[in-house]
Each structure stands twice: as structure tokens, then as C-alpha cells.
Amino acid sequence: MSLVRSKICGITRVEDALVAAEAGADAIGLVFYAKSPRAVSVQQARTIIAALPPFVTTVGLFVNASRCELGEILDAVPLDLLQFHGDEQPADCEGYHRPYIKALRVKAGDDIAAQVARYPKAAGILLDTYVPGVPGGTGEAFDWSLVPHDLGRPVVLAGGLNAANVRAAIERVRPYAVDVSGGVEAGKGIKDADKVRAFLAEVRRTTI
Numbered sequence: 001m002s003l004v005r006s007k008i009c010g011i012t013r014v015e016d017a018l019v020a021a022e023a024g025a026d027a028i029g030l031v032f033y034a035k036s037p038r039a040v041s042v043q044q045a046r047t048i049i050a051a052l053p054p055f056v057t058t059v060g061l062f063v064n065a066s067r068c069e070l071g072e073i074l075d076a077v078p079l080d081l082l083q084f085h086g087d088e089q090p091a092d093c094e095g096y097h098r099p100y101i102k103a104l105r106v107k108a109g110d111d112i113a114a115q116v117a118r119y120p121k122a123a124g125i126l127l128d129t130y131v132p133g134v135p136g137g138t139g140e141a142f143d144w145s146l147v148p149h150d151l152g153r154p155v156v157l158a159g160g161l162n163a164a165n166v167r168a169a170i171e172r173v174r175p176y177a178v179d180v181s182g183g184v185e186a187g188k189g190i191k192d193a194d195k196v197r198a199f200l201a202e203v204r205r206t207t208i
Ligand SMILES: O=C(O)c1ccccc1NCC(=O)[C@H](O)[C@H](O)COP(=O)(O)O
Pocket: 009, 010, 029, 031, 033, 036, 037, 038, 061, 062, 063, 085, 128, 135, 136, 137, 138, 139, 140, 158, 159, 160, 161, 179, 180, 181, 182, 183
């Protein structure tokens, strides 16, 4: 029996980060993609991270950022883990002296195992919903039956999760972790404390 870890993503406010941490989130996600309504500035990110209690992993999310841009952010923001949501090739994800997660957007007909095999140095693979032109944060779930049973890597399941469907998602996919953004919000980038707590409580009640 094992517990599934959880990340609350798209955090833009200190108060939301503290609610997530106090409710048991293992990680928070900070979006450094200007086109996202959940994007944070370097200063916002520094303030949020400085307010966190210990033992909460900080994850920076990027979409095809240049090495220069990413390096500047890492010089200023204490991120534990990187998460790449664009067309990044393996070489684009390495060399930052940080573990990274590669996000793959799933659609019928994809060879997920082959895509995973292209990132042997990734600490984990995040499986998210494919919506044309939307790199992440779609708020839509994908067909979990598309996920192969054993990808041989820590899988983070994302895409349209919420307190009502996360148990079924975990039981179907048996992921290492789950990730949520829209399903715990009152508005884009504004988390709803009760939804955050309900989501994390449901994850804790679900063992695999
Ligand atoms: O959340 C965003 O706005 C976002 C924008 C661009 C790239 C990635 C983004 N989010 C990444 C995440 O890990 C989200 O939590 C994940 O896509 C799930 O989002 P949701 O379907 O809203 O739960």
C-alpha cells in the first residue's frame, strides 16, 4: 500500500501556497509562462517560496523558455524541480543542475512509451491533456485508459482533476503523484481553500 503524492499547481498567492502546504501538498507549481493567466513574476515567486514551511517542493513550469531566460529565473528563484511543458528536447531540459519533469500531452494514438523513452534523465513524466495550442492548465481530463500500465518511471497524472474524480483517476492509472490546477480554483490562478483541502483529503484517502 502506498500513498500518492500531490502537487497544487498555478499558485500565484502566498495565502494559497500556505493553504496547500498546511493541507499536505507535497509540492506547489509556479508558472513562468507569460501567456498563462497563472503566470508569476520572479518577485512573486520569491515571496511565495520564502513564505513556505519546510518540506514542500517548489516546481517551476516552463514552455519553450530560452536557456538565458531559464538561467536568469534560476539565479533569482529557489526552485527545487523544473517542469517542461513545451517542445523541449532532452538536451533543452538538462544542464540546470536541477531534476526535471517532462510533461507529455496525451491524445489517442500516441505512443506514450516511446515518448517517455526519449527522456531517460527525467525524474518523472507528467501526463496531461492534449488541447491544441494549450500547453497546460486545460482543466480537461483525458482518457486515462490510454496510459500504459508500466511506463517504468514515476508518473504524475494531470489534466482536469478535482476532488470528485481524483480517486477514480488514481485507481485507474496508479500514478506516483497527481497534479491539479483548475479543479481547485475559484478563478484562474486563485485557489479555493475548501477545494484544495477536499482534493488533498481525497488523495490521502486513496491508497494503491
Ligand atoms: O496551469 C497553467 O496555466 C499552465 C500554463 C502553461 C503550461 C503549464 C501550465 N500548467 C501546468 C500544470 O502542471 C497544470 O497543473 C496541469 O496542466 C493541469 O492543469 P488542470 O487541468 O487545470 O488541472
